[in-house]
């Protein structure tokens with residue numbers, strides 16, 4: 001399946017060029033990754049691109065992820081010296097949490113400014129992350145009803161729009177869309193499962209089979225309960241299991257339909273919380 005999921009190198013190059021151009025305008029980057037796949041939803045080249053910029057790693061969709069796994073991932077990234085925020089982006093405290101965390105990352109700089117008498121300088125932020133990770137949701141929560149302002153920086157001819165928050169941040173109007181980079185099939189399959197890559201470019205039955213193999217290892221009971229299967233349902237191959245579920249759902253032999261149901265159930269949380277990337281130790 002993964003070999004069918006290819007990003008156009010041109011798209012990737014353009015995204016990087018835009019990000020590089022805008023980086024000099026901001027104080028801080030919010031790098032958003034999906035808490036269910038904190039590794040697979042990152043682009044390793046972004047690391048290089050923003051290595052000299054203060055950065056906050058935001059684990060979004062934490063409400064859908066296994067909380068124990070999220071805690072392990074947080075510790076893993078913190079050990080690498082990163083500042084990490086764990087977030088249900090849609091939550092009521094998002095703006096406050098993100099502002100507090102941003103100020104914490106820039107603490108030394110803010111203190112240095114204050115000793116020079118510069119107070120309450122807005123913190124300029126860029127949001128970056130792969131499609132569907134929650135960039136617009138975060139932006140809307142931060143900005144609420146505030147209108148966009150445009151500003152010109154000396155030496156920059158292009159006008160850049162900033163969105164002001166009531167908590168002292170200014171967010172670059174256009175989030176950096178990044179593409180995940182994956183060389184291995186596993187990463188592609190995981191991205192497909194969460195819906196991070198378009199459904200049109202992967203085979204749903206392959207994704208459903210990967211889903212079943214994942215639950216076989218980590219939580220077979222969730223599948224047994226959801227589809228009212230016999231306790232020994234996993235004593236068969238994933239393909240046969242998919243056929244059993246198809247039958248149980250009343251779809252006769254239309255296993256494509258069952259595959260879609262499985263994926264929808266997973267993405268909407270009906271199979272419980274789960275973390276697909278588990279290699280943090």
Ligand SMILES: Nc1nc2c(ncn2[C@@H]2O[C@H](COP(=O)(O)OP(=O)(O)OP(=O)(O)O)[C@@H](O)[C@H]2O)c(=O)[nH]1
Pocket residue numbers: 060061062063064087088089090129130131132133134135136137138177
């Ligand atoms: N459960 C849950 N859903 C979320 C969270 N954050 C975002 N979503 C949902 O995820 C979907 C995608 O969110 P967006 O904010 O549009 O993502 P985006 O990164 O702007 O996506 P692109 O425009 O494709 O780049 C939406 O349906 C959101 O409601 C979260 O923390 N938890």
